[in-house]
Amino acid sequence: MADEIKKPRKWGVLILFTSISTLICCALPILLVSLGMGAVVASLASNVPFLITLSQYKAWTFSITALILTIAGWALYRPGRVCPVDPEYAKLCNAAHKWNIRFFWGAVVIWCIGGFSAFILPITQSNL
Numbered sequence: 001m002a003d004e005i006k007k008p009r010k011w012g013v014l015i016l017f018t019s020i021s022t023l024i025c026c027a028l029p030i031l032l033v034s035l036g037m038g039a040v041v042a043s044l045a046s047n048v049p050f051l052i053t054l055s056q057y058k059a060w061t062f063s064i065t066a067l068i069l070t071i072a073g074w075a076l077y078r079p080g081r082v083c084p085v086d087p088e089y090a091k092l093c094n095a096a097h098k099w100n101i102r103f104f105w106g107a108v109v110i111w112c113i114g115g116f117s118a119f120i121l122p123i124t125q126s127n128l
Contacts, residue, residue, distance in 0.1 A: 013125060019107035019114070022065050025054035025119035058118050069104075076104055 029041045029051075045052055054061055076097070083093035 013067060019069065019110040021054060022058075022062055022114035022118070023110050025051060025061055025114070026058055026117075027114045029055070030117045030121065036128075040057055062118065063116055069108060072107075076100055082102055 010046070031039050032038070081097075083090045083097070
């Protein structure tokens with residue numbers, strides 16, 4: 001019966017990776033500068049040049065991560081999702097599903113914070 005167990009999908013890892021990229025590109029630099037740590041942002045930009053690329057293409061970054069979050073949300077909440085009949089496997093399946101839902105909503109919150117920092121906060125700051 002152990003051969004019948006399928007490997008769990010890695011939705012949680014994919015979701016967190018994509019949403020954290022939006023947080024790193026946009027929200028983290030704003031937070032660090034707001035706390036008076038502009039030198040840290042400059043050091044990060046010079047040592048990790050990919051952050052500049054993420055920031056330049058933030059519309060693409062957020063669009064792609066929104067698409068991935070949408071697909072992951074559909075996969076988690078799709079109709080017809082079932083767990084195995086075996087009570088032991090059903091318990092494991094339900095526990096994994098609960099953790100995937102937690103990861104998903106955590107990633108959505110991170111994505112929203114990044115989106116607010118990247119798109120809405122600059123507009124409000126320019127109006128001051």
